[in-house]
Amino acid sequence: MVKSSxxxxxxxxxxxxxxxxxxxxxxxxxxxxxxxxxxxxxxxxSGAAVEEATAEQAAIxxxxxxxxxxEVAYEPIPGDDSNQKILASIASGNAPDVxxxxxxxxxxxxxxxxxxxMGPYAKKxxxxxxxxxxxxxxxxxxxxxxIYDLPRGFTPLVVYYNKEVFDKSGVPYPKEGWTWNDFLETxxxxxxxxxxxxxxxxxxxADPYFYKSVPFVWQNGGDVLSKDGKTAKxxxxxxxxxxxxxxxxxxxTKHKVSPTPSVKKAFGDLFFxxxxxxxxxxxHWTLLGLNDTAKAGKFNIDKLGVVGLPKNKDNxxxxxxxxxxxxxSTKHPQEAYQLAKFMSESxxxxxxxxxxxxxxxxxxxxxxxxxxxxxxEQVFVKEVQYARxxxxxxxxxxxSIEKEIDKAIEQIIVNNTPVQKAFDDAVPKIDKIINE
Numbered sequence: 202m203v204k205s206s207x208x209x210x211x212x213x214x215x216x217x218x219x220x221x222x223x224x225x226x227x228x229x230x231x232x233x234x235x236x237x238x239x240x241x242x243x244x245x246x247s248g249a250a251v252e253e254a255t256a257e258q259a260a261i262x263x264x265x266x267x268x269x270x271x272e273v274a275y276e277p278i279p280g281d282d283s284n285q286k287i288l289a290s291i292a293s294g295n296a297p298d299v300x301x302x303x304x305x306x307x308x309x310x311x312x313x314x315x316x317x318x319m320g321p322y323a324k325k326x327x328x329x330x331x332x333x334x335x336x337x338x339x340x341x342x343x344x345x346x347x348i349y350d351l352p353r354g355f356t357p358l359v360v361y362y363n364k365e366v367f368d369k370s371g372v373p374y375p376k377e378g379w380t381w382n383d384f385l386e387t388x389x390x391x392x393x394x395x396x397x398x399x400x401x402x403x404x405x406x407a408d409p410y411f412y413k414s415v416p417f418v419w420q421n422g423g424d425v426l427s428k429d430g431k432t433a434k435x436x437x438x439x440x441x442x443x444x445x446x447x448x449x450x451x452x453x454t455k456h457k458v459s460p461t462p463s464v465k466k467a468f469g470d471l472f473f474x475x476x477x478x479x480x481x482x483x484x485h486w487t488l489l490g491l492n493d494t495a496k497a498g499k500f501n502i503d504k505l506g507v508v509g510l511p512k513n514k515d516n517x518x519x520x521x522x523x524x525x526x527x528x529x530s531t532k533h534p535q536e537a538y539q540l541a542k543f544m545s546e547s548x549x550x551x552x553x554x555x556x557x558x559x560x561x562x563x564x565x566x567x568x569x570x571x572x573x574x575x576x577x578e579q580v581f582v583k584e585v586q587y588a589r590x591x592x593x594x595x596x597x598x599x600x601s602i603e604k605e606i607d608k609a610i611e612q613i614i615v616n617n618t619p620v621q622k623a624f625d626d627a628v629p630k631i632d633k634i635i636n637e
Contacts (some may be wrong), residue, residue: 247301248283260550299476304594351545351565355522356485384511
């Protein structure tokens, strides 16, 4: 699952409240909200590449075989703006009954009563079993006894490494349980200058993005907001966070084992495959692109290695998830719940999806079985236990908050602004956003 691109939600979300009028307890006890024998029609949407669409169609077919009284129309949304198009459909009163959403927009949907609370339906469902999914992944869409999202797929962050670069440099491969110091020393050994004295090979890429760097903050015992999300003061600019970001940004500014954003851009999209950068922090979505370049003869996939993030005080990663939700305005809430649940837990669709390489299945059994003979997948599955829920799936104003943090990180890396000053300057801006 690719981390969601940022979208402007406020205007569309404001329109939702008046249009979402379905009561959460409507027809909970019934197995069908249609009249006896009546054919119920549902619409389902998702942003899907060809491989994903094929898997989802297989799951929909299996669902209709199980529930012959329910007819499902699949409405895939190609491109990267599926969240925005779903929002537009909700605001216009033409929302699909069930839709896929990235967890980054879930808090705003919940706050604006745009998604159905599936908790009451799950409570009445004897076949509902939350243990089907990885516990921490399932809990992303849960608020107390309310269920707003049932997970489809997700990914923790890991470190990809190019074995060929390691071999040529005579550097041992990183191992599970490595530390920040191991990470830094490995990066130094992999950074090489050319005959002209300019660096032509870097050990790692420390990108100026919060979503890639936040595990370092958590590993150091810090955070960027208070637990209740009401302030950044004393958190983003607190000692633990500043220390973590000092380490992270020093990779670029002090140790120079990571390229600046402009240098990385000059390397092109194949910076990892061509060996310009030996290690890359990323999610499972990167594996999809690496497999594509391998098929095109531009990379030897046998030279790919994956290891968990280096640890410090704690071993922590972050996960990014997408899940199935039901529209609060659906006329068939019981059936919408059944469809969302089936799409989330059905092994038919999940097995077909996981083979695309985009993400892990949220269904434990599917991911674990798929990983049995695949060392790289085994690393991802093992890292799930260390993965924390991202702030984007918790805070309704996170989109704007994250932009301010990204700006601060960029100031540190690009303009050499001291870490403490950059975050001291960002805190009042973030707190203003929170309190508006």
